[in-house]
Amino acid sequence: QKEVEQNSGPLSVPEGAIASLNCTYSDRGSQSFFWYRQYSGKSPELIMSIYSNGDKEDGRFTAQLNKASQYVSLLIRDSQPSDSATYLCAGGVSGGSYIPTFGRGTSLIVHP
Amino acid sequence: DTEVTQTPKHLVMGMTNKKSLKCEQHMGHRAMYWYKQKAKKPPELMFVYSYEKLSINESVPSRFSPECPNSSLLNLHLHALQPEDSALYLCASSLGASTEAFFGQGTRLTVV
Numbered sequence: 001q002k003e004v005e006q007n008s009g010p011l012s013v014p015e016g017a018i019a020s021l022n023c024t025y026s027d028r029g030s031q032s033f034f035w036y037r038q039y040s041g042k043s044p045e046l047i048m049s050i051y052s053n054g055d056k057e058d059g060r061f062t063a064q065l066n067k068a069s070q071y072v073s074l075l076i077r078d079s080q081p082s083d084s085a086t087y088l089c090a091g092g093v094s095g096g097s098y099i100p101t102f103g104r105g106t107s108l109i110v111h112p
Numbered sequence: 113d114t115e116v117t118q119t120p121k122h123l124v125m126g127m128t129n130k131k132s133l134k135c136e137q138h139m140g141h142r143a144m145y146w147y148k149q150k151a152k153k154p155p156e157l158m159f160v161y162s163y164e165k166l167s168i169n170e171s172v173p174s175r176f177s178p179e180c181p182n183s184s185l186l187n188l189h190l191h192a193l194q195p196e197d198s199a200l201y202l203c204a205s206s207l208g209a210s211t212e213a214f215f216g217q218g219t220r221l222t223v224v
Contacts, residue, residue: 043218046213104153105154
């Protein structure tokens with residue numbers, strides 16, 4: 001049973017638009033969530049972490065966490081072609097142990 | 113500095129070979145992870161070390177043998193691998209459980 005779910009996409013947006021990426025999780029005990037960006041053939045790069053309900057902003061990126069609805073989202077403002085990558089949502093699973101678990105990833109394509 | 117260093121970057125090995133992957137971090141992180149990633153799939157957790165002790169083994173075959181000689185180093189010993197074990201092997205570390213993990217650049221393994 002998958003603990004973290006993401007739509008695999010691809011999500012295609014025009015340059016300059018807002019890209020919205022979503023993730024849901026099943027374990028209500030999960031406390032921390034992370035967004036990673038992965039370019040083809042490269043390793044995941046951490047871009048945002050979020051631990052509490054609400055929004056967290058860092059430059060063009062905003063992470064949102066809603067524990068009541070069990071979803072996490074990532075907004076990318078003023079999308080650039082260089083943002084084209086796979087975005088991985090990762091969450092911690094409770095039950096005595098923290099098991100960092102990744103969603104399947106969403107492929108984002110930003111076209112000029 | 114959020115650097116995790118993995119060596120080698122590429123490895124080709126035969127099914128009867130024994131090889132080791134190495135991972136090093138000097139950030140004072142106490143949790144270290146091995147992941148396996150196949151093409152177009154998310155990273156799949158293999159092992160977690162916490163304070164130099166193996167805390168999670170995700171039912172990985174015994175042909176993969178992890179080792180944590182000290183708090184900065186993590187090894188993955190490989191023996192009698194199969195062609196289907198060919199993948200990108202990623203090492204990551206985090207300050208502790210439930211905190212953000214940083215990935216190395218990975219080792220691209222090919223089993224022939």
